[in-house]
Amino acid sequence: MKKIASTIITIGLLFPGMAWSQTPSSILPVMIGAYAPAEGGCEAAAAAFIYVEDKGIGANKTAGKVLSVKQEGNSFVLDVLWIEAGSDESDGDRDTVKIDVKDDRSFYFTNTASKRTLMKWCS
Template sequence: MEILMNKTFAALLLFGMLFPTMAMAQSKSSIVPVMTGAYAPAEGGCNAAAAAFIYIEDKSIAANKTIGTVTSAKKDGASYVLDVLWIEAGADKADGDRDTVRIEVKDDRSFYFSNSASERTLMRWCS
């Protein structure tokens, strides 16, 4: 019984030590220097409505059920200006809406997001 408890404790301790490193192993986005994954407005937190989430992926950006193909990215100081083609789920590229998205990087887990339809909003990493 004591051996089983020691092994269980050791496994829990090891898992607890590995978890932070597993989170830090998340890859950086190739679009902008933030971690890939889901972001939500800082004031609403990660419990905000799903429509408020923005997903930074390796080659694209998404918001709710809309995928944004990044057609170009330009660095402007600490900001990035992305030309994005938004495509709703189930639609094709011909139905896409062109947009300019500005991402002002605060740190590797947060950024300010703005585009033609929204104000400058601080987004924090949730994944």
């Protein structure tokens, strides 16, 4: 009985760790996935979501192609080309995005259209 109980506890401790494992982004030292404002949480409006991908970022139905990244300490300044779903790259809008990394599951996001917002990992 003792062996069964210890096996169940061991398995229970292993699986949550596996579920939380993520792949690091190649552009930022934050994890790939969806982030939402810490204030609104993951139930916030879809437009508030920021998606960190392997080589780019996105927001709602807009893809962000990262053209360049400049690191300044724990902050990253990205030159981004935002492209709406179904649009051509030539129709994209250039933007400067600043990401101040807080930890591996949160960062402060700022761009030309928004104030500094703490984003927390959702996925």
